[in-house]
Each structure stands twice: as C-alpha cells, then as structure tokens.
Amino acid sequence: PPLWPSHVQYINAPRYHPSVPGPVRSFLISGTNPASQKTPISFPSTSLIRIKHITEPSHPARGQNGLFAVRKILPRSHIIDYIGEVHCQDRAGSDYDLSLFRSKDGDNVGVDASVMGNEARFVNDYRGIRRKPNAVFVESRTSQGELRMSIWSSKDLIQKGDEILVSYGKNWWRSR
Numbered sequence: 001p002p003l004w005p006s007h008v009q010y011i012n013a014p015r016y017h018p019s020v021p022g023p024v025r026s027f028l029i030s031g032t033n034p035a036s037q038k039t040p041i042s043f044p045s046t047s048l049i050r051i052k053h054i055t056e057p058s059h060p061a062r063g064q065n066g067l068f069a070v071r072k073i074l075p076r077s078h079i080i081d082y083i084g085e086v087h088c089q090d091r092a093g094s095d096y097d098l099s100l101f102r103s104k105d106g107d108n109v110g111v112d113a114s115v116m117g118n119e120a121r122f123v124n125d126y127r128g129i130r131r132k133p134n135a136v137f138v139e140s141r142t143s144q145g146e147l148r149m150s151i152w153s154s155k156d157l158i159q160k161g162d163e164i165l166v167s168y169g170k171n172w173w174r175s176r
Contacts, residue, residue: 001119003051003065009116014148017087024107028086028100030145047071048079049164051122060128066163067122073158079135081142082120082149084113096121100139100149111149120151126165133167134158 004010016025052068054061073079082098088107091097097112113121126133138152151166158164 001051003053008114008121010118011083011116012118014083014086014111014146015116017085017089019088020086020109021088021107024088024101024103024109025086027103028109028147048073048077049119051119052163058128061124065122066124067119069158069160069162069164071160073153075153075155075157077153079151079153079164080118080120082111082113082123082137082151083118084111084121085116086111098137098149101147123151123164123166125168127167129163130165133165134162135164135166137166 001010016028020028048069048071049067050070051065054064054066056062059066067080084096086100087110089110091110091112091114094112094114096114096117097110099108100111101109103109123135133154134156135151135153135158138150139147140150141147151164
C-alpha cells in the first residue's frame with residue numbers, strides 16, 4: 001500500500017508465532033467462543049480506508065501516519081481486521097501489540113503488528129484529536145471461523161476523509 005514503511009512486512013492474514021500452543025491455535029483458527037461476537041466478517045475491507053501522512057501541527061501523531069476513510073462508513077460497520085503476528089509472549093515494548101484472547105489456562109494471546117501487519121496498525125487513539133472515538137476494537141470471527149480483533153465504526157457515521165480513531169485504553173497510556 002502507499003506510504004507502507006519498508007521496515008514492516010505487509011501481510012493480509014495473521015501469522016502464528018511458535019509460542020502459541022497447539023490447542024490455543026486450534027481454538028483461534030476454528031473454535032467457538034460464546035463470549036465473542038458471532039458477526040461473520042470477511043477480509044479485506046481495505047477499500048474503506050487508506051494510510052495518510054499526518055501534517056497538522058496540533059495533531060498528537062504529527063509526522064506519523066494515520067488511517068483515513070476513503071468514503072462514508074456507516075455506523076456499526078466492519079472497517080478492517082487488525083492483522084499481525086499472533087503470539088503468547090510478553091511484548092511490553094511494542095506499541096502495536098493488542099490483546100486478542102485469554103485462555104482458561106492463562107495463555108494471553110496477542111496480535112503484534114510492529115514488524116508485520118496491515119493498514120490497521122496505523123489506527124490512532126482519539127485523545128487530543130476528537131471528543132470521542134469514531135471506531136472500536138471488536139473481537140469477532142471471520143466467516144471461516146478464525147478469531148480476529150477487528151476495527152468497527154461506532155454508532156456514528158464516519159465521513160469521507162475522517163481519520164479512523166479508537167481508544168487505546170487507559171492501561172495503554174499508563175504504561176507509557
């Protein structure tokens with residue numbers, strides 16, 4: 001994609017790190033989780049978004065990239081899956097790692113897009129940009145059954161040209 005950083009491998013499907021135990025991987029790929037949303041989603045939906053360099057002086061991510069709508073996005077619509085390396089490791093140093101699932105056995109599964117990922121890695125936090133996020137992270141399964149963390153629009157329409165913004169969560173900011 002345009003503006004893709006050369007030090008990051010572009011992937012359009014998750015890669016599984018050896019740290020993910022076999023039973024956990026099987027569950028992620030084809031299991032069912034009553035707590036997760038059952039909304040079937042398909043990949044990709046990148047026709048909704050593009051990466052854009054941020055130049056606005058007041059933007060907290062000035063000089064970096066963001067994710068922007070290329071057309072109107074209806075409320076509660078799937079925007080894109082957050083793709084990266086699925087792992088069961090502590091990656092406290094990564095700014096692109098988010099939690100996907102915690103097993104009954106205590107395995108914490110994350111998705112890290114620091115060295116490989118897709119456009120979703122450029123979604124920014126809403127703080128300092130808008131009053132509230134216009135998108136949310138949602139755990140759901142693809143139509144093939146694979147568990148993914150996805151970005152969905154919130155209850156409001158996202159206009160063409162708007163930056164897609166989520167809440168990283170208070171814990172993310174506390175660790176910075």
